[in-house]
Amino acid sequence: MSENKKIEKIVGVKGMNDLLPDDSALWELFENTVHSVLKSYGFQQVRTPIVEPTPLFARGLGEVTDIVEKEMYSFEDSMNGDKLTLRPEGTAGVVRAAIEHNLVYDGPKRLWYAGPMFRHEKPQRGRYRQFHQVGAEALGFSGPDIDAELIMLCQRLWDDLGLQNVCLELNSIGDANERNLHRAALISYFENHSDILDAEAKRRLHSNPLRILDTKNPAMQEMVNAAPKLLDYLGAESLAHFDGVQKILRHNSIPFTINPRLVRGMDYYNRTVFEWVTDELGSQGTVCAGGRYDTLFSTFGGKPTPACGFAMGIERLIELMKVAGDVHQPSLCDVYLVHQTDEGQMQSLVLGERLRDAGLDVVLHCATATGVGSFKSQMKKADASGCAYAVIIGEDEVANNNVSIKSMRSDIAENNQISVPFDAAVDYLVDQIAGTGDDSSCCDDPNHIHINH
Structure with missing residues (x-):
């Protein structure tokens, strides 16, 4: 194959669609x-x-x-x-x-x-x-x-x-005998109006005349409306x-x-x-x-x-x-893990498994071809995920053995971020997320989360 020859893309079968x-x-x-x-x-x-x-x-x-x-x-x-x-x-x-x-x-x-x-x-x-x-x-x-x-x-x-x-x-x-009586009446009726029947109706006339009643041909509507009705038989x-x-x-x-x-x-x-x-x-x-x-x-x-x-x-x-309308897109996760440094990533992997053990849905920010990305870009991803909370583990958090937890809910102030000891993070997040299910004030929030343990 020539190195410059473009490889043709293979697309799906017409009329058979992907669910994205x-x-x-x-x-x-x-x-x-x-x-x-x-x-x-x-x-x-x-x-x-x-x-x-x-x-x-x-x-x-x-x-x-x-x-x-x-x-x-x-x-x-x-x-x-x-x-x-x-x-x-x-x-x-x-x-x-x-x-x-x-x-x-x-x-x-x-x-x-x-x-x-x-x-x-x-x-x-x-x-x-x-x-x-x-x-x-x-x-x-x-x-x-x-x-x-x-x-x-x-x-x-x-x-x-x-x-x-x-x-x-x-x-x-x-039942079959009643449809047979009606069928005979239909055939007789349609034969008397054969000049109005289209090609499809003529083809069905003796094989399946009942289907002629379902025609979408405007030219046949008045004639079909006056046809014998099965209810009468x-x-x-x-x-x-x-x-x-x-x-x-x-x-x-x-x-x-x-x-x-x-x-x-x-x-x-x-x-x-x-x-x-x-x-x-x-x-x-x-x-x-x-x-x-x-x-x-x-x-x-x-x-x-x-x-x-x-x-x-x-x-x-x-x-x-x-x-x-009025269909809210469900959130991707309960918690989005944001991290910096190799040690922060390792801590995030550990915390992610603990949170999943507790019944929460968790997305860990992973590296792409361009790298892990800045805190700002990671927080944008966290916001787009629809998560209830972003958990941040950076250089300071690793040094102090804690995590920063930021509420991503729209009804919470943007600066609502607290520090929690690493080993206490799971209990804190479970309590906070489960608690939102009892708060009627947030029932209309599209990011509102219910957790089933």
């Missing part, structure tokens, strides 16, 4: 909140592989769905010829695992999952080729109460995250189930809108379907979607098992949290 430190704290806040809410409803985590057999999705989602036809990352294992797919969604894998490991043999289960999903789509805001979801699956429950509970769980999550402009749309797509049991869901939501003051055009992109859904939508994210307005899928277990060869669940897009919800 500036955003990781916000993701952690979201994930911790989700985990807490799910636990409060009795959900247990399940982790399934990113790669699954391709037939799992072809059979479960439907051969004529957009996901199976256009979006799946599928490949053949060169080692053994297996046909494999990067998972495009989470429900199919959870149901496969539940059947394979007989998870519901001793009764219903509430399960949740989180992780990356993969679809080959045109990347845009809120829509990526690798994206992340959190999902919940309630397996073995047949009544409308679990449908409503999942929706109420979502509402609690929005409240805990401080999201306000998220609205619930609700519908029922009935529901039998007594489906109507009773749907009425039960609505009754529970109203009793718990969960507002919703019935959207008769709301359908799901996967074939496995039946009866209750719902979406949480917002107008804050442009065209990608759905942040959470779900519903009931009572036939999926038998589709995969398992014992018939009623089930209901949802999945939410983490990237879209993170964007919504940013739009909502």
Whole structure:
């Protein structure tokens, strides 16, 4: 290779994004909140592989769905010829695992999952080729109460995250025989308006006419709005189930809108379907979607098992949290160690370990290519870390076997710096930092620290 030849940079795959430190704290806040809410409803985590057999999705989602036809990352294992797919969604894998490991043999289960999903789509805001979801699956429950509970769980999550402009749309797509009657009526209706159908609608007409109702083509909207409504074809049991869901939501003051055009992109859904939508994210307005899928277990060869669940897009919800604002960036540490001289560095390393033993988060200032840096430059780093206290160990501190401790909180005077014996520093800092958690006057401080020992 020529010495002057420039080495080409390798960049990430289009639509598969890096999560950088500036955003990781916000993701952690979201994930911790989700985990807490799910636990409060009795959900247990399940982790399934990113790669699954391709037939799992072809059979479960439907051969004529957009996901199976256009979006799946599928490949053949060169080692053994297996046909494999990067998972495009989470429900199919959870149901496969539940059947394979007989998870519901001793009764219903509430399960949740989180992780990356993969679809080959045109990347845009809120829509990526690798994206992340959190999902919940309630397996073995047949009544409308679990449908409503999942929706109420979502509402609690929005409240805990401080999201306000998220609205619930609700519908029922009935059972298979009811959808068949509606399907026949739809096909007849659309055939009578074939001059208005676009190419995509004509392609779907006999394979999946229900998806035509979800068209975004403005030229078709008036015609689609007048199409036969599935709600008019529901039998007594489906109507009773749907009425039960609505009754529970109203009793718990969960507002919703019935959207008769709301359908799901996967074939496995039946009866209750719902979406949480917002107008804050442009065209990608759905942040959470779900519903009931009572036939999926038998589709995969398992014992018939009623089930209901949802999945939410983490990237879209993170964007919504940013739009909502009022999200304080968590501090990097409780204590930042500033030092000069070799002996000061050694003392800082010892003190850092003692502070960590006591349960504090500590960052030690380390040398870069330009050296350790002056006290002034180190204090700038300490300030940027968001720490509660900077601990300074310089030549004088080493000589006197003490440390200088400076409060970095905004409500403390800038000259608030004291000297503490080296061996007393840990107890002093633990007491000071733990004490800030009991001081209501600093609750609005973005650098406010809570320590869990």
